[in-house]
Each structure stands twice: as structure tokens, then as C-alpha cells.
Amino acid sequence: MGSYIWDEIFESSPAVVSGVVYFGTDAPDNSLYALDAATGALVWKYTTGSNVFSSPAVANGVVYVGSDDFNLYALDAGTGALRWKYNTQGQVRVSPTVANGVVYVGCSGAPNLFALDAVTGAVLWRHYAINGGPESAPAVVNGVVYWTLEKVTDNVQVFHLPGQ
DSSP states (O other), X not given: OOOOOOOOOOSSOOEEETTEEEXXXXXXXXXXXXXXXXXXXXXXXXXXXXXXXXXOEEETTEEEEEOTTSEEEEEETTTOOEEEEXXXXXXXXXXXXXXXXXXXXXXXXXXXEEEXXXXXXXXXXXXXXXXXXXXXXXXXETTEEEXXXXXXXXXXXXEEEEXX
């Protein structure tokens, strides 16, 4: 049987990388937290403009996370400093996926799938989904992006787009 270490209230699924736990919270806090995994001590906190239901993705020293304020944030994993943010024109509730220097993320409201340069945040391409918003985080395999959509009829479709 395991032993209790610490607890914290959060809304997103956590990401744990190099001894740090990253997770989002909702109102009134609206923040992404980085806590020491062993002690629960605060490493840093970054406040967004709204709820953070998106689970963070961590790659190459950067934490990528979406917010209901329509932005995808790229934060320094060690300090929490903002590297860039991109306005998707819709709530970012699904988790971003990082592969081969590209961040893939979907947003609701204006249902789009974006491919952004992981270093600069520049848009590489965008796909508008007619039948509904994102249901899950994109998956990237062999240069192909797979994305699940929630259709207006509450059905779910899966399709793929060229990843490059």
C-alpha cells in the first residue's frame, strides 16, 4: 500500500516531467501550476485569462497548455516565463500534442485544428472542422495527424491530415 505524500486541487490531468507536476485550475484561480513532485512545493504559477482544463504537454523545456481565454500558451518549464501565446479564436480545452517541433491543438467555438511552430508559435497550417469541435488531443504518428471530433449530432468521427 502506498503512502500519502501531498494533495492539491486541480482541473486538468497532470503532466509529470523531471520531478515537476504541471496542472491547470479553473475560476477563480485560472492558472497553470508547477509543483515539486516529491514535496508539493510551488515551483511557479502562471495565471491565464480563464479556466485551464487543458492538460499540459511538456517538450524540450517548454510547457504547452490551453485556456478557455482562447489562447495556447508556451511557458518555460523551469521558470514559468511566457515564451509565446497564440489566440485560437476558441476555447482550448483539449490537450496539445507536440511532435517533431510542431504543436498540434484544437479549439472549440471556432472548431479548428492548428499546427504551430513549437519554438515561435507561428502557424504552419490550420484546418477548419465543419462538423464540430475537438473531442480529444491530436495524435501524431509517422507524419499523420489523427483528430477526433464531436459532431453536431453528438457522433464522433476520426480523420487524419498530413502532418508535414
